[in-house]
Amino acid sequence: MLQLIGWLGCLYLIVKAMEIAANGNFRDGNGRMSNLAMGAAVLCWFGAAGFALAFKAQGEAFPTVTEPATAESSCLESAHTVAEINACADAASR
Numbered sequence: 001m002l003q004l005i006g007w008l009g010c011l012y013l014i015v016k017a018m019e020i021a022a023n024g025n026f027r028d029g030n031g032r033m034s035n036l037a038m039g040a041a042v043l044c045w046f047g048a049a050g051f052a053l054a055f056k057a058q059g060e061a062f063p064t065v066t067e068p069a070t071a072e073s074s075c076l077e078s079a080h081t082v083a084e085i086n087a088c089a090d091a092a093s094r
Helices: 002-022 035-060 070-078 082-093
Strands: none
Touching: 002 035, 070 082
């Protein structure tokens, strides 16, 4: 959930940069963006990219399970009673 909020923050920074670029109040007499507005827009873009890379690295930090443990899963598949399931759990914890 927090990562989703973080991605929405990245989207907000991108939209804010576009808003700064489109707003006429941030333009000089020649119609060009003022230096301060240009700096703010660039900071928004770099901030969004930096946060996106940080969230991507955080998401990749968790290991993924490629295959289930075969010995434990075959033991559990053949278990029919609670005692057999407990025996599988005890064998897996050793």
